[in-house]
Amino acid sequence: MTQIDPRALRNVLGCYATGVAIITTRSPSGEHVGVTVNSFSSVSLDPPLILFSLARTANVLATFQQATHFAVNMLGHEQQALSNMFAKPSTARFEAGSYTEGASGCALFGKSVAQLECKRASEVEGGDHVIFLGQVTDFHLRSATQPLLFYRGAYGTYARDQWSKVPPHDGTLSDFGVPGWG
Numbered sequence: 001m002t003q004i005d006p007r008a009l010r011n012v013l014g015c016y017a018t019g020v021a022i023i024t025t026r027s028p029s030g031e032h033v034g035v036t037v038n039s040f041s042s043v044s045l046d047p048p049l050i051l052f053s054l055a056r057t058a059n060v061l062a063t064f065q066q067a068t069h070f071a072v073n074m075l076g077h078e079q080q081a082l083s084n085m086f087a088k089p090s091t092a093r094f095e096a097g098s099y100t101e102g103a104s105g106c107a108l109f110g111k112s113v114a115q116l117e118c119k120r121a122s123e124v125e126g127g128d129h130v131i132f133l134g135q136v137t138d139f140h141l142r143s144a145t146q147p148l149l150f151y152r153g154a155y156g157t158y159a160r161d162q163w164s165k166v167p168p169h170d171g172t173l174s175d176f177g178v179p180g181w182g
């Protein structure tokens, strides 16, 4: 079998453009915790399941393993600084007024494109990462702002194909301009 160089593989995987999300939760003592990820993905509509994966080396791992709930903030292009803040260990991440709390108490950041509130459903082994599956308990479609995207190690945003139809921002999947979808 060909030897896979992790650095080279990372470069190849980085060719798959993604969104950027900050996943938040609370520690057993109630402290807010959050981490920037691009491994967020939808899994199932019925039941409503999503996933993200967290490095085993992440300081926040144990807190997510203990938590019953977490929230997904899908970032907008104005939240690049916030994304960077939650991509490095820091103690001053949750400034008063910079977030609200969802039903389960997890932090929700304004200017996010959309947010999901989730009950932690299960944890799956994923090599040097742990995969967290969450059951969506609530969601918020916030603004029609441009999303923050990540591609080949750099941030960007989305340019709509000029021939595509604009889907309505009403939370339905019924009017996507992609044949066979929705």
Ligand SMILES: Cc1cc2nc3c(=O)[nH]c(=O)nc-3n(C[C@H](O)[C@H](O)[C@H](O)COP(=O)(O)O)c2cc1C
Residues within 6 Å of the ligand: 020, 035, 036, 037, 038, 039, 040, 053, 054, 055, 057, 058, 059, 060, 061, 083, 084, 086, 087, 088, 089, 090, 150
């Ligand atoms: C755009 C972007 C995407 C990231 N995606 C992930 C990810 O999916 N999983 C992960 O474990 N770390 C990811 N990271 C790195 C973490 O945000 C970073 O290692 C963070 O500091 C971990 O938190 P810690 O303070 O608990 O170690 C990403 C960073 C950036 C900038």
